[in-house]
Amino acid sequence: MTGIAMSSVKAGLCDPVDISGHRNNTAISAATETKAGAFNVWGNSFAAEYLPAGGSLVHVDGVPFEFPPVCDGPDNIRAAGQFIGVTPGRYDWIHVLAASERRCEDTIELSFADGSVDAEPLRISDFWAAPAWFGEVKAFESLVMHYPHHVQRGVPAMMWAQRVPVTRRAELTGILMPRNVALHVFAVTLQRHGQLA
Amino acid sequence: MxxxxxxxxxxxxxxxxxxxxxxxxxxxxxxxxxxxxxxxxxxxxxxxxGWRFLHLPGDVRSEEFYYPCPADESGQIDLGSALxxxxxxxxxxxxxxxxxxxxxxxxxxxxxxxxxxxxxxxxxxxxxxxxxxxxxxxxxxxxxxxxxxxxxxxxxxxxxxxxxxxxxxxxxxxxxxxxxxxxxxxxxxxxxxxxxxxxxxxDAPPAPLTPELLGSYLRTDVEAFTTATSTRTGLAGFDAFAAELVERCRAGDADALRELYPFGWGMQAQASLHGELLRRCGRQWNDPALAGAGRAVEAVAHAWTGLRFTGAHGLEDPRAAAADIAHHATVLRGKYARAVDAVGTTAARL
Missing domain, CATH: 3.90.70.10 (Cysteine proteinases)
Incomplete structure (x- = not known):
């Protein structure tokens, strides 16, 4: 099986999750209104012109994500203990588009239909001109950083594609986010249990 | 010239x-x-x-380059020896x-x-x-x-x-x-x-880093982490720092959070560098346990993120942030304990 075919099969197993009800932070701004975004405590934000269109379906490393709204209200979940309900099913991976205010490791809790709960690590690298410390895939890169009063060249803003395993062979029903203001999730996609080859 | x-x-x-x-x-x-x-x-x-914990109450300054370092007898601050x-x-x-x-x-x-x-x-x-x-x-x-x-x-x-x-x-x-x-x-x-x-x-070129030499560094640092002193050093020092931090937040003291950010940066940076060095040595010397100990130290650095940024974002309302500050301090304490244990176990055989 070729890489493209493999990727296509993987995409066929993936279901973007609707997280619209949980978005509570605006991290993307237009060059004409840089103050509208505040990913971090300094009011920095991603530059919209380097990112996909809001609401578009994007593929990163073969995984489809529903890209959040751009310059149209909150665009990400800043982790504050939200519970993201999912369509119950057997899944192997939770894929996320995410970024962190400094390199960060925390824990998400996976709830299953049988009442069991598993904690799994969510590891996200820094968004501020940083490398993929946890081996993520670079999903998108804003080549400039928006500051509240100007557009800064030479400081890119990074958005990462990371994944979390679902090790339990049971029906996943939801994901509990940690309480960690550093962590931002822009999109979530579940990869169903299945054989790729 | x-x-x-x-x-x-x-x-x-x-x-x-x-x-x-x-x-x-x-x-x-x-x-x-x-x-x-x-x-x-x-x-x-x-x-x-090196890898230490030191908090000097009242010493933190609002500078990106703050690092805890007690003055010597002459009043000099030697950041080099602290780093x-x-x-x-x-x-x-x-x-x-x-x-x-x-x-x-x-x-x-x-x-x-x-x-x-x-x-x-x-x-x-x-x-x-x-x-x-x-x-x-x-x-x-x-x-x-x-x-x-x-x-x-x-x-x-x-x-x-x-x-x-x-x-x-x-x-x-x-x-x-x-x-x-x-x-x-x-x-x-x-x-x-x-x-x-x-x-x-x-003042002197570093000696080549060997497992024996690194082991001596690690044993010294682990002893510093596990020996209570009159100052806020090691795990006991962290406990005193964290307890005071939470208490000050509950009392609405924004200065506690204002100090947390620069102070925590120094501790976070040092843990990240120490962890990276241990991982690098573990790979070079074909010592997975040493590399794993390095990763445990890096987890300390990563847990500092949650504490520092909860404080930074909570500056306007320390009371409201107190519960999350307590949570992240607890998480960080656990990472310190795990890392000290991993480093100590590894150091004992180097």
């Missing part, structure tokens, strides 16, 4: 300074790293060799002795072919993102001075990295800034720059 093109031009000999940077370090480690690299020394092997407790790295702060000739010491240092680390206010430096916008105390490396052309040569590894000439007048404004309180930066403003400079010296 350096290449003095004229009597008023001073420049270090050879290549321009190397940028040395990691995403969790501050300008403090970055500038020391640049000095070490120029000395032909691998910065990570020196700046990542690299296992090496002969030393530093001393100095300020121009003559207000009528503030460049004299800089000229002398450059003429001696040595770099100067200078404190600056980002507000006045054209290459910093905060230029003309936000006051913040920062460190840069000075590697040349051309009084004829009216420029200072500055190197800064922190993004957006810069190396080049800055007009003397602008540098002087930055170097001599009052760095007034700035609502846009509660953590690094309100701290007079005062034309401070650091003189950094590596």
């Amino acid at each position: 350096t290449a003095g093109v004229t009597a008023r031009t001073y420049m270090i000999v050879g290549a321009e300074p190397e940028w040395w940077y990691r995403d969790l370090v501050s300008c403090l480690q970055a500038t020391f790293g640049t000095v070490l690299a120029r000395a032909g020394v691998d910065p990570l092997s020196v700046l990542g060799a 690299a407790p296992h090496h002969q790295l030393h530093s001393r702060w100095w300020q121009p002795a003559d207000e009528n000739d503030v460049w004299r010491e800089v000229r002398e240092t450059l003429a001696d072919n040595r770099l100067v680390i200078a404190a600056v206010d980002n507000f006045h430096l054209p290459f910093r993102p905060a230029y003309g916008d936000v006051h913040a105390a920062h460190l840069v490396v000075v590697y040349g001075l051309d009084e004829t052309r009216g420029v200072v040569y500055v190197s800064d590894a922190m993004p957006p990295a810069f190396r080049g000439a800055v007009p003397i007048e602008e540098f002087l404004r930055s170097w001599g800034s009052a760095n007034p309180s700035d609502v846009q930066d509660a953590f690094f403003s309100d701290s007079q720059i005062g034309r401070r400079c650091l003189d950094v010296r590596l």
Whole structure:
């Protein structure tokens, strides 16, 4: 099986999750209104012109994500203990588009239909001109950083594609986010249990 | 002597300074790293060799380069020995002795072919993102001075990295800034720059890093982590620091969170460098347990993120942030315990 075919099969197993009800932070701004975004405590934000269109379906490393709204209200979940309900099913991976205010490791809790709960690590690298410390895939890169009063060249803003395993062979029903203001999730996609080859 | 093109031009000999940077370090480690690299020394092997916890109540200053370091008998602060407790790295702060000739010491240092680390206010430096916008105390490396052309040569590894000439007048404004309180930066403003400079010296070349030598470093550090002292050191020191932090938050003391950010940066940076060095050595020496211990130390650095940024975002309402501060302090304490255990186990057989 070729890489493209493999990727296509993987995409066929993936279901973007609707997280619209949980978005509570605006991290993307237009060059004409840089103050509208505040990913971090300094009011920095991603530059919209380097990112996909809001609401578009994007593929990163073969995984489809529903890209959040751009310059149209909150665009990400800043982790504050939200519970993201999912369509119950057997899944192997939770894929996320995410970024962190400094390199960060925390824990998400996976709830299953049988009442069991598993904690799994969510590891996200820094968004501020940083490398993929946890081996993520670079999903998108804003080549400039928006500051509240100007557009800064030479400081890119990074958005990462990371994944979390679902090790339990049971029906996943939801994901509990940690309480960690550093962590931002822009999109979530579940990869169903299945054989790729 | 350096290449003095004229009597008023001073420049270090050879290549321009190397940028040395990691995403969790501050300008403090970055500038020391640049000095070490120029000395032909691998910065990570020196700046990542030691790992301690130390909190000095009342000592934290609102500067990006704050690092806990008790004064010696003469009142001198030796940040070099604090950053690299296992090496002969030393530093001393100095300020121009003559207000009528503030460049004299800089000229002398450059003429001696040595770099100067200078404190600056980002507000006045054209290459910093905060230029003309936000006051913040920062460190840069000075590697040349051309009084004829009216420029200072500055190197800064922190993004957006810069190396080049800055007009003397602008540098002087930055170097001599009052760095007034700035609502846009509660953590690094309100701290007079005062034309401070650091003189950094590596008095002896580091011995080649062997498992035995690293083992001795690790055993010393683990003992420091597990031995209670009269100051806030080690795991007991962390407990005292964390308990006070939570209590102050519950009492609505925003200063507790204002101090947490710069203080935590130093602890976070050191843990990240130490962890990286241990992982690197573990890989080089085919020692997975050592690499794993390094990863455990890095987890400490990563847990500092949750605590520092919960504090930063909670500045306006410390009482509301207290529960999350307590949570992240508990998580961080667990990471410290796990890492000290892993390092101690590994150190015992090195």
